[in-house]
Amino acid sequence: MEEDNIILQAVNITKKFAGVTALDNVSINVHKGKVNVIVGENGAGKSTLMKILSGVYPEYDGTLLLQGEPVNFSNPKDAMSKGIAIIHQELNLIPYLSISANIFLGREIVDPLGLLDFKKMNAITKRLLERVECNVPATTLVSSLRVGQQQQVEIAKALLEDAKVVIMDEPTSAITDAEVEVLFRIIASLKKQQVSIVYISHKLDELFLIADRFVGLRDGKMVGTIENAEQGTKDDLIRLMVGRDITNLYIKDTLPLGDEIFKVENVSLPKPSNASQFLVNNVSFSLRKGEVLGVFGLMGAGRTELLETLFGLHSERMSGSIFIDGRKVDIRSVKDAVANGMGLVPEDRKKDGLVLSMPIYKNVSMASLDQVIDNGFLNNRAENGLAKQYIADLKIKTPSQNERSKNLSGGNQQKVVLSKWLATTPKILFLDEPTRGIDVNAKNEIYHWINTLAKRGLGVLVVSSELPEIMAICDRIIVMGKSRITGEFTKNEATEDIIMNAAIL
């Protein structure tokens, strides 16, 4: 009878990578028709466990039971055919094929002549898209969809195979609030159809909106569950993840501000296709030493484009002036930006932040090789020392500085990117969504780091779409909407309402 509620069971699962035990004798149950939330710090083993449940890693110790029967998935397709689908954080669609072609990829319907039956496939796709509230024609190219819509297509793809379990690894980290709402509605309706969900996210607040039960992982071990999510509090959740209370939830020190270090006047960036439309429209602001300036805005408000423009990535199209220490500077490339003491921790660490195939230490030193060079040759000791220092400072969880960056968990990768820029000893640091995919504890650490950097006299510009975060860490907040600045508030003036109103102006 107990068995009936449990669709999928992992029993005593152990998974080792060279030098790392990612999972240590973990047993969890996935309850039928429930949203099973897995929580844990960065590197706790959540993604690894999901990859085992969905056939990405066919080799491990332990057993999987699907409806009580032992199963062994040889690959994701195999898992899918047995009813287990995973939606990765990095979406896996083919951009230049239509939605319908993507959904039917590998299981196309053909007519008696062996030709593709577009009519049938499009019709089925249309029904699936309706179920996931995606209102675009089945023939639309995936490349023209927003990230949130692509995710909806992935879910539709899972539904085509009649998935019994849908695994979502940090699905809300790159989509807009409106899309999050849609996603939650889809999850609710899947639940009604007795589909089981396994869900991972570091955004604790949203978890309470959808979770039925929580499972905690810590250092590769299962540490407990909260069976009735309604009765759990945020503190319970943090205790489950971290193993203790986090007492000093971050509040920024108020520091005396120094001189103006960075000023931007009338910076604009026209669209490449149409010079009369702007991605960044006439933006001006200034930043002082020791100040943390937040840039808030909804997805697509032009924040990332603003950072890129200031960082010399669009020098051929931009207009306006940039001043550093009161001196006008001409930044024509990233190299110029770095030479002028600027650093940028980009939004997408895998795509833009790291050389994944390189070990940690090579990534840390990459933007500042000059400091580890003796007489033209790289000094291996100095380079390793640099990395060790940041691994200790930022508490990067890894066996050694020689570990390939690819093998780190998401949050730890983010810390490596941050280390790379701290190693350049910048005067001005841009952080684009610095805590995306980072656990509560590490988030706090990063906030403290931002504070420490400000104390050292850096000017810090933080872009974030998390309001509580921006309000906690910034001295001043500018709000962007539709490519221009729509509001500016000091820490004392700012409330969630005021900022939100400015953002949708």
Place this chain on the structure above:
Amino acid sequence: MNIKTTLIRFQSIIALLVLCIVLSFMSDKFLTPENGWNIMRQISVNVCISIGMTLVILTRGIDLSVGSILALSGAVAAGLLKYGIDVPSLNLFIGFTVFGAILGGLFVGGGLGVFNGWMITKFKVPPFVATLAMLTIARGATMLWTGGFPITGLGAHFAFIGTGWFLGIPMPVWITAILVVIAVIVTNKTKFGRYIYAIGGNESAARLSGLPINKIKIWVYTIAGILAAVGGIILTSRLDSAQPNAGFSYELDSIAAVVIGGTSLSGGRGSILGTVQGALIIGVLNSGLVLLNVSPFWQQIIKGFVILLAVILDRINHPNEE
């Protein structure tokens, strides 16, 4: 380290040893000093080219033009040495010493490399296409320069480069060995080397770290051009003749050496020493097959399968890469 990982790690050296042992049993002419130097001399040209090719491939590029650049550079050096530059209408004649002629050849190779790099970085022409065009252009230029006939009779001084001995070691082997040592140091120990790996590993991250992507790429193609020229000069000197069709399909042998040596065509992973081993394997195999009187047709077929085998082993080592 357990046995399996050791075996995998040193697979090319092991393959090389096994190959040598087998061949020495099958032919008593194989394991002789003459044959050893012969092999080394023969692969030296391929190693020269392949050093440059490795750098290019590490940045996730490809250079198809090295064979043609080799031919043109060799022909230019030979032409300058033998005929000088003679412009009767201006009443101008410039003669060249051996040193001057060599410099001229290297200059041509480097110049064409710069042109490749410029097309690839400035106009975003894909490396495959840019260097394919150069393959044709440089071959055509070679025909023009030589009029379609070999340039021969280049003198003893020039011949020393390809046929001379120094301290008991053939000159081409000296030249290549020195180049290999420099390349190993540059790739492992300098900023330039590190940047090459970074660009091939993730160009976007490298750009956002402020690395001078275009500059590095132009340099890499330039070096590939210069090294092709070095190969061309060695070859011309050894044959005492610049052939208009010299270096035909050398780019393929070179890519084969790089790939057998474990460098990934998707960039960011590989090494110079691996490439040297790759070239040695090809060289030893060639020599062995000739000594065993295997027909040239079969030789080609066998070489093809060796390349496949090498890449399959590499796939087994690095299962998670494209």
